[in-house]
Amino acid sequence: MGVRRKALFLEEKYSTAPNQKNLEARSNLQIIFNFAGLNFKTFVNSKGLRQFRLRLNNQKMKKNLLFFTILFMTFGFVRAQENPEQLEEVTLTAGRIDLPFSKNSRTIKIISSEEIKNSGANNLADLLQQVTGVDIRRRGTGGAQADLYIRGGSFDQTLLLIDGIKVEDAQTGHHTLNLALPMEVIERIEIIKGPAARVYGQNAFTGAVNIITKDAVQNEVSIELEGGSYSQKNASVTVSSNLEKSSHIVNYTRQLSDGYRYNTDYDNQQYFIKSKFDTRSLPIEMIAAFADRKFGANGFYASPEAVDQYEETQASLLGFSSEFKKGNLSLKPRVYWRRNEDEYIYLRQDPSVYRNLHISNKVGAEINASYVSRLGVTGFGVDMAKVFLSSNNLGDRERFMTTVFLEHQFNLLNDRLDITPGVAVNYFSDFKFHAFPGVDIGYQLADRWRAYGNMGYTYRIPTYTDLYYASPNTIGNVDLEPEEAISEEIGLKYIASQLQFSVALFNRDAQNLIDYVKENEDDLWQAKNVRDVNSKGVEANFSYGYTIKNHRQNLELGYTYLKDDVKDLNLDFSQYSINSLRHHFTAAYTSQFIKNLSHTVIYKYAERTLGESYSVVDFNISLGLDEFEIYATANNIFNTEYTETNLVPMPKGNVLFGLRFTFR
Template structure:
């Protein structure tokens, strides 16, 4: 039996054993840990039935802290305030994760450096759902490390405006207009953030526009974002780099349902323009221009029967790249997926998910997930899952060509076996969870330096072992929370890889959301980070705001109050201490 067969056998044995043991112990009582439904990954599946770890961030917690309050989730920033962010879940690289909006997959075929170019203002988000672990069995390519889903708020009438000022001549402006209509409320959102930068060639200007309508039956969304920014040391330290990106996203979906079925066809179009200038003082010296497009259709059907619930569907994708450096390329994908949720009783919730993808210029790939959730009692859920996931090379990894950096057209897809087990506990004001996980990755793609050439190559293996614990207490006035993730990775060529191995071995977050007297609120966060073979970092961030006359809010905020000098990417300085003030009016 080879190594891959042993891994699969181990996962199947664990799954089967838990089904047998827990089925014998199950009772016919009904339990519900929390009245929450998850849009992704299970298409409105109840939270207590999901076998993987899921983190749902919403409300004021999302507004104040964002998704990074979950320690297994990391946005590695080359530039602050969302200039350029690389998504990492459980120590995965920026290419190895999925992003969805309203459960519809977004992709960036040029490079996942631009995957987080999302024209989504935080003010319009209802929730962010984070699914660590493999996600290919439902979403296909890119589900190697995990998935994050952004859900929009229902559109509503109303108006909101805010202006702010901060360190390094930072300025921001935000406006939201909500109109009633016979069709449904329509929201228009526009914003701008700009600053001179804390050092030369780290200036930025970000402009965002949203137009959307959403209700229980349909969603129609258009978003646009343009970023101009100094990219000092982002790619090379020899020249003052500069970059500009423009991103358009159009999304539409409509649901239809009967007594036992639910179908929600959806369409997504994304176009991303990227202009890179090696020397901003001499733009004609070296310039790259890229245009990537993504067309995606998804047809999910959920069907309920007495023995089991079923989720089945198909996804069609068409991706193109028009590039001065990479050439012109086309990628077409067709995926078929089926998930089965057998109904054993009201305490045991097994699931089996499979997906088959055929991708042009790649071998067809079959991915799967086996899971089990078991409600031990009304407050405690045990869960485990095992699955196979993958991601295909980006066009940059395949076709980039310069005198010192070379792509590799013979790259093969990355593959991963994800195994995890954990628990969720919720009683009264206390919520607590823990997960231990192991990921065995094969054919990992990274940029390896050999002599004077850096080339994309498949590293043989990458093993990731870790655990996460999360807890929060919902007192009436004060809501403290903690989140801690430990990671350890072992790989060949780790020291010579450009991205693999740059992860947090320890990421500890201690935060609090407090309601203070005189209509004041405080959100504070202490973040301890220990990078692999690198420095320890202590970050303190805060927001304190006061509301006047129900319509006006004054907010003081600060980032990196200890003024830590650190890097999230080698050679790229992270932001120093940054303080600002903001005033908001809404009615």
């Protein structure tokens, strides 16, 4: 990695039996969403027909959303299916207290395996771009390099987990997505928005993303072959084996491209294995992953004029976990190892001009526990880890970390009210002790309506890049203090088999945020704690599944508004500016009108704090015939010109065709 540092830009089941009582009840059910020029309303009229109404009051949004409006006007009146499929309850598993999705008091987005398949995304970065409130800033294509932001935070303030294993990198948050898993092995993704340090630790400053991998449920072999624009050539093989006392899933994926412009070629390889063993004493689960990426980095880092940059990254993960239950006590021990290697070359043709090599290792052990009593559910745990860094720029560094977690859920008023206070206490060998108190509160207004709120303190210690980086024009700062924030959120959820809706208001007061500043034009840029930022906003999500002549349809809408207020620092020279997604609207419509043939239209609108706005439309279609499936994805079909970070232009319209063979 070269000049890459912290950049602060900062969801009613109801009977549809045709009797008058049900029709009257359904005709009164309305969901209305009206914010920032977008008015969406859905209701069932007295004839039992589902009606949608979408109005755009703002002229700019009318223009940008014209395609989306025309698409859904054709579905003005639709009859809901008479025997709707039951909503499968998802249990969130990364914390110390396992909670059903419907009973959680946070804003959480679940991306199911079916949604992953319909998305058309062939890498994690492209998939997460379809979620409102999640800001993925890609440099190039193929998932070669991208940064993960949630609700206006930075890439250093967002945590990634794989089956509950924290895979953050002490060198820099730029490496968060280096270990993004192949789509073929992901069962679902849990996206927790808002402060999560009390549950996960210090890196979950503004949110966390937990990837849940698949289990082998039957014996099968799946082969995928893809080809498309920019000489894309992708291949993937997945083998699943379910034996009497063990199960295994193995995947190998390779993706290559010549690039969509000069020096944006890539060669990505991924290896994955997950095994479960049923032993007489304890079940054992093993997960191992390795990702190797080589890519041209035209303008990715230093400046847009640095067109010959090149980078190679390797990321590894090995983890062993188990679960023990006795009576009301549940114990989940885990040990893991994560490694990351990053080689950055400023001039691809001549590595000797400037080269950085960083190798980081993290070895950790943790145990999470929960105990059910008459007083409620108590969750507690201990997480210990040691980090090692070897770098020709940052030096050789070590850090020991310990986190102790404790929380308890009180269930009151016949279980309609739940209050979960908790605290996490961190010790860092170079930053001493810090505590993260917080509380979640939820109230069940009715069977499907839930009001919730949460508040928490969180912070982030500086990365090794913040502390020790050195280049001809930039230096780190060993005297940096941790960033801090207090966050609050209140929200409302409606969860049923066909319809899910949520809306939340959030606020974050952050202090000591790190920026690179200087007093005089000729000085070096230096990392300092100089920014105080208040971030507030609103988020709304809507999901509705129904059928047309026994063919399944699904509509997903999401909108986030974010406002950042930066304290006047009177700085003449500041390297980073706030450039969050002020308006972020996402929509996905998946439809099926012919058996085995389905298509998905995905719309994304983004308007940043500094004024840039753009709309992108993607399209995916697939035809499944038993063991054989053919599909195609078209990205940016209207050739929108836009950038996501560092003035790197994103590609215009491009296509990808694929075949999938499954042998059972």
